Amino acid sequence: MKFTIQVNTGPFTHQASDSAYRFTLAALESGHEIHRIFFYHDGVNNATMMCAPPQDDRNLQVLWTELAAQYELDMVVCVAAAQRRGIMDKKESERNGKEFANIAPGFQISGLGQLVEAAVASDRLMVFGD
């Protein structure tokens, strides 16, 4: 079965990001397909590579990046939500006159249309948030 996962909260505000990660992992291990993971609202904070939690804390960005590499996942970050929160790739950073890009490997910036397309193309849309 084809799933799309929507993540609406950041890794340090609510359990939802962890729930989304654990669900995604369990779905993949059960042999299901993840069509897309869409990071929306504060969920875009999962995608910054500038996050450096203590070593005994889980680093969800790294976990997502590793999972995406292992299973070739399509992880999309909402462009409008990302710009507000300072999550940018090189192109967006240059366009906004900023010095750095901080989007982590495996994530890409795109629009809300990607969420709509994913919802239509998938059997189930799973929303995780506060």
Next chain:
Amino acid sequence: MATLHTVNKSPFERNSLDTCLSLCNNSGSILLIEDAVVGALRNTSVSERLVKAIESGVKIFALGEDLKARGLPEDRVIEKITLVDYTGFVKLATENDRVQSWL
């Protein structure tokens, strides 16, 4: 059409479980995750409502890992609530025709 409802707020903090119960028909399933797992315990102000829903045909589940993370022992859970793990969560999502997240 069967619907899986996921509820993630404690019923002692928000009324999403209550609203979900009033809209869930008897072919539906409710999965309690995150803070909502406290609602799965016996002898609380919401347990009678949950037992009644189960008796009318609603299937109620709770995520065992989230109970454990909160230090809540399984033996305090209402007998007719089934505990699942994340694989069970995925299975519930596939067995129902759609999933409604009560955020």
